[in-house]
Amino acid sequence: MAEDDLFGFLLLSQTAVSKRATIIKDLKQQDCEIVYQEWVSLDLDRAKKFLQLYSKPDEQANYEEDKVNKLTENSCLALVVKKTQLSATFKELFDGQTSQRDVETGLFSTKYGLPVDSFYYSTDKNNAKECIEFLFPNLDIHNMMENNPRKYLESTVVPILTSGLTQLCKMEQKPEHPCEWLGQYLIQHDPTLSPKKKIYFILGGPGSGKGTQCEKLVEEFHLCHLSAGDLLRKEMQSGSSHGQLIDRMIRDGEIVPGHITIELLKNAMEEQTQSSGFLIDGFPRKLDQAGAFEKWIGDFEFILFLDCPQEEMEQRLLKRGQVSGRSDDNLDSIRKRFTTFVETTMPVVEYYRSRDKLVQVDASRSVEEVYKDIRTYFIEST
Ligand SMILES: Nc1ncnc2c1ncn2[C@@H]1O[C@H](COP(=O)(O)OP(=O)(O)OP(=O)(O)O)[C@@H](O)[C@H]1O
Ligand SMILES: Nc1ccn([C@H]2C[C@H](O)[C@@H](COP(=O)(O)O)O2)c(=O)n1
Numbered sequence: 001m002a003e004d005d006l007f008g009f010l011l012l013s014q015t016a017v018s019k020r021a022t023i024i025k026d027l028k029q030q031d032c033e034i035v036y037q038e039w040v041s042l043d044l045d046r047a048k049k050f051l052q053l054y055s056k057p058d059e060q061a062n063y064e065e066d067k068v069n070k071l072t073e074n075s076c077l078a079l080v081v082k083k084t085q086l087s088a089t090f091k092e093l094f095d096g097q098t099s100q101r102d103v104e105t106g107l108f109s110t111k112y113g114l115p116v117d118s119f120y121y122s123t124d125k126n127n128a129k130e131c132i133e134f135l136f137p138n139l140d141i142h143n144m145m146e147n148n149p150r151k152y153l154e155s156t157v158v159p160i161l162t163s164g165l166t167q168l169c170k171m172e173q174k175p176e177h178p179c180e181w182l183g184q185y186l187i188q189h190d191p192t193l194s195p196k197k198k199i200y201f202i203l204g205g206p207g208s209g210k211g212t213q214c215e216k217l218v219e220e221f222h223l224c225h226l227s228a229g230d231l232l233r234k235e236m237q238s239g240s241s242h243g244q245l246i247d248r249m250i251r252d253g254e255i256v257p258g259h260i261t262i263e264l265l266k267n268a269m270e271e272q273t274q275s276s277g278f279l280i281d282g283f284p285r286k287l288d289q290a291g292a293f294e295k296w297i298g299d300f301e302f303i304l305f306l307d308c309p310q311e312e313m314e315q316r317l318l319k320r321g322q323v324s325g326r327s328d329d330n331l332d333s334i335r336k337r338f339t340t341f342v343e344t345t346m347p348v349v350e351y352y353r354s355r356d357k358l359v360q361v362d363a364s365r366s367v368e369e370v371y372k373d374i375r376t377y378f379i380e381s382t
Pocket of ligand 1: 213
């Protein structure tokens with residue numbers, strides 16, 4: 001068996017990432033073992049270096065702007081794949097296939113209907129190694145490829161176990177069956193098994209119906225709903241050192257500093273091990289929160305924006321205020337929240353709309369009508 005044809009490297013750039021579920025399914029159907037997979041964010045410099053490293057035998061390395069943009073605009077997904085005669089599989093899946101349309105347009109596309117430069121792959125052992133080492137300097141790819149079980153475990157399983165044990169030690173209330181818990185932790189954090197959990201942000205003015213619609217999405221799509229506002233209120237009630245600040249800011253309709261909210265979200269996401277993805281409600285309320293989240297936690301699929309007139313939201317909130325007990329469901333706080341929403345959160349909405357990462361629904365209608373529209377986006381995405 002040719003060594004060069006056993007291990008391979010595959011990088012899905014921005015356009016291909018949306019089809020990752022189908023691609024991974026196809027690879028598995030072709031008996032490919034996904035030995036490792038991880039998200040990578042490349043800046044301009046690293047994207048150029050990657051293109052320099054990556055060159056098919058018949059191709060000169062080149063840095064066309066378009067290629068660099070595709071690699072830098074969003075996170076890419078890199079995979080290490082194992083299968084005998086892998087090059088034939090990669091060629092079949094990711095090389096250009098000439099259809100009538102391709103002949104007419106002169107552009108080659110793959111079986112996924114994506115341009116060929118959406119995929120970077122190599123089955124040349126040295127080239128694949130170089131690319132992987134460049135993208136993941138801490139991964140012991142040498143031992144992974146050389147098939148040394150002990151070293152392989154040291155570079156893959158041991159780090160996950162160590163982090164699981166650390167988390168177990170930190171837990172105030174220990175699980176009844178720690179070994180079982182640890183086993184589950186291993187499975188849930190196995191990058192070769194668990195596709196990355198999808199993250200969706202839900203935005204809209206106060207009272208637009210974010211929480212109400214999230215409840216319905218949880219029921220149908222089994223996503224985990226995390227409300228930034230709820231987490232802040234819980235933190236405030238826990239008597240934490242940030243409590244007073246959060247209390248004052250919520251009453252005044254202001255936005256709590258992003259690092260506090262992101263830390264709360266990160267902890268809540270780490271605790272949640274069962275769901276296939278997250279609905280994050282009421283976040284990002286400010287542009288810098290979105291950037292910080294992507295840096296510290298990860299990329300998201302899209303923002304769902306519930307568009308609702310202010311008068312309707314005001315009526316809903318005043319009605320909710322009769323029973324909610326929330327310190328900010330009173331006319332004075334509600335008006336302040338509206339102002340903050342328009343001045344600070346709408347720029348987030350417009351920014352992501354301009355980047356095609358936003359979907360909008362008319363939230364002024366009945367709960368059912370609104371949900372009917374919303375669910376179509378999740379059917380497409382999950
Ligand atoms: N489409 C709708 N039509 C009428 N009432 C609605 C609709 N959606 C939600 N409501 C009601 O409006 C109130 C506010 O809804 P919800 O709590 O879901 O909004 P929200 O956007 O999460 O608010 P906040 O940002 O203040 O947390 C609730 O009492 C809810 O029952
Ligand atoms: N990302 C966030 C989310 C919420 N808050 C604060 C300010 C809001 O007025 C309040 C209530 O949030 P809601 O329940 O309406 O989503 O919580 C924040 O500062 N940052």
